[in-house]
Amino acid sequence: MATYHIETYGCTSNRGESREIERALRDGGHRPAPGPDEADVAILNTCTVVEKTERNMLRRAEELADETAELVITGCMALAQGEAFREAGIDAEVLHWDAVPEHVLNGECPTVTPDVDPVLDGVVGILPIARGCMSNCSYCITKFATGRVDSPSVEENVAKARALVHAGAKEIRVTGQDTGVYGWDTGERKLPELLDRICDIDGEFRVRLGMANPGGIHGIHEELADVFARNEKLYDFIHAPVQSGSDEVLEAMRRQHRVGKFREVVETFDDRLDEWTLSTDFIVGFPTETAEDHERSMELLREVRPEKINVTRFSKRPGTDAADMKGLGGTIKKERSKAMSELKMQVVGEAYGSMVGTEREVLVVEEGTADSVKCRDGAYRQVIIQRAGERGIEVGEFLDVEVTGHNTVYAFGEPV
Numbered sequence: 001m002a003t004y005h006i007e008t009y010g011c012t013s014n015r016g017e018s019r020e021i022e023r024a025l026r027d028g029g030h031r032p033a034p035g036p037d038e039a040d041v042a043i044l045n046t047c048t049v050v051e052k053t054e055r056n057m058l059r060r061a062e063e064l065a066d067e068t069a070e071l072v073i074t075g076c077m078a079l080a081q082g083e084a085f086r087e088a089g090i091d092a093e094v095l096h097w098d099a100v101p102e103h104v105l106n107g108e109c110p111t112v113t114p115d116v117d118p119v120l121d122g123v124v125g126i127l128p129i130a131r132g133c134m135s136n137c138s139y140c141i142t143k144f145a146t147g148r149v150d151s152p153s154v155e156e157n158v159a160k161a162r163a164l165v166h167a168g169a170k171e172i173r174v175t176g177q178d179t180g181v182y183g184w185d186t187g188e189r190k191l192p193e194l195l196d197r198i199c200d201i202d203g204e205f206r207v208r209l210g211m212a213n214p215g216g217i218h219g220i221h222e223e224l225a226d227v228f229a230r231n232e233k234l235y236d237f238i239h240a241p242v243q244s245g246s247d248e249v250l251e252a253m254r255r256q257h258r259v260g261k262f263r264e265v266v267e268t269f270d271d272r273l274d275e276w277t278l279s280t281d282f283i284v285g286f287p288t289e290t291a292e293d294h295e296r297s298m299e300l301l302r303e304v305r306p307e308k309i310n311v312t313r314f315s316k317r318p319g320t321d322a323a324d325m326k327g328l329g330g331t332i333k334k335e336r337s338k339a340m341s342e343l344k345m346q347v348v349g350e351a352y353g354s355m356v357g358t359e360r361e362v363l364v365v366e367e368g369t370a371d372s373v374k375c376r377d378g379a380y381r382q383v384i385i386q387r388a389g390e391r392g393i394e395v396g397e398f399l400d401v402e403v404t405g406h407n408t409v410y411a412f413g414e415p416v
């Protein structure tokens with residue numbers, strides 16, 4: 001559980017996004033702090049209407065970066081001019097607003113509700129397939145609430161997925177603390193079978209596999225990569241949080257994988273799929289992390305070049321074993337997270353840049369701001385189409401686009 005402080009500037013759309021961020025944070029067990037100086041993380045939701053506003057945003061970001069343990073900047077200015085914060089030397093993570101709650105999780109897995117009921121939100125169906133995990137990470141507080149994995153049967157989950165499709169879902173998000181260990185409690189590793197069965201449901205829709213720890217998918221990674229290769233409905237996307245490039249740190253974190261297993265998973269997907277998205281997370285500044293360990297994480301990031309990266313600065317969660325470890329100084333943690341965030345923006349920017357000029361099919365998933373829509377391509381990369389209402393583009397439709405530009409963490413597309 002983290003404490004947060006959130007500040008919002010600008011239009012009603014920004015305020016709505018801040019409400020969504022807060023709702024997700026509270027659902028994840030986080031709570032508001034009395035002010036930025038007492039928060040584990042401060043979130044600045046920015047606006048960029050006129051030049052004077054930009055100067056104010058930069059000034060406020062500078063103040064918050066000094067006052068708070070960790071700063072996240074989101075909103076219009078973050079997306080349109082994220083470079084401005086970096087050029088001003090502001091130590092902050094610049095994120096799309098829907099990536100903020102995940103970032104604040106501090107490397108822990110997302111919490112799903114106890115009853116694992118599916119939810120339909122617009123054309124997105126959320127399908128929690130199991131609750132709990134098979135790990136005992138030393139920094140994790142989520143585990144206390146969720147316990148050991150408890151997996152409903154494949155039939156039950158397929159029935160829930162079918163109901164979501166019949167109710168209008170175009171994107172089914174298969175979620176859980178650790179989807180990779182689905183079925184372990186029953187003695188069988190059933191994720192590949194479940195994904196195959198969901199993809200067999202009649203209808204035009206896409207399936208996004210949620211967080212799967214490298215330790216959970218290693219061992220079924222070849223079978224899983226084959227499932228991805230044969231099912232067009234599955235977004236070619238996995239979220240496998242490695243957390244560190246150092247085996248010593250992974251051991252201190254009590255992660256179930258080591259760097260070698262993570263590499264094997266990535267290499268297998270590289271072999272089987274032409275274009276796919278690797279999403280991974282790094283915790284920077286874990287108490288035992290040395291300068292060499294940090295450099296190993298940077299090297300791993302340079303080597304595997306994930307298309308989506310979440311960098312979290314370590315913060316202690318009460319009651320966990322890592323909270324009793326002697327921590328690193330705030331300056332070291334800030335320097336390391338700044339270095340990794342800069343590398344991340346370069347790596348992710350190159351991935352989106354390489355999409356420019358290509359054509360691809362996208363699913364329109366939700367409305368964006370200012371008459372835009374947010375779409376996902378087959379590798380779950382975000383593509384924004386502007387003037388959507390004017391062109392009669394509707395949420396839930398599939399269409400072909402040409403990628404005409406990019407903005408580091410998403411691309412712009414024009415219907416063809």
Ligand code: SF4
Nearest residue numbers: 108109133135137140
């Ligand atoms: S896998 Fe680790 S971080 Fe995730 S819920 Fe389990 S113990 Fe927590």
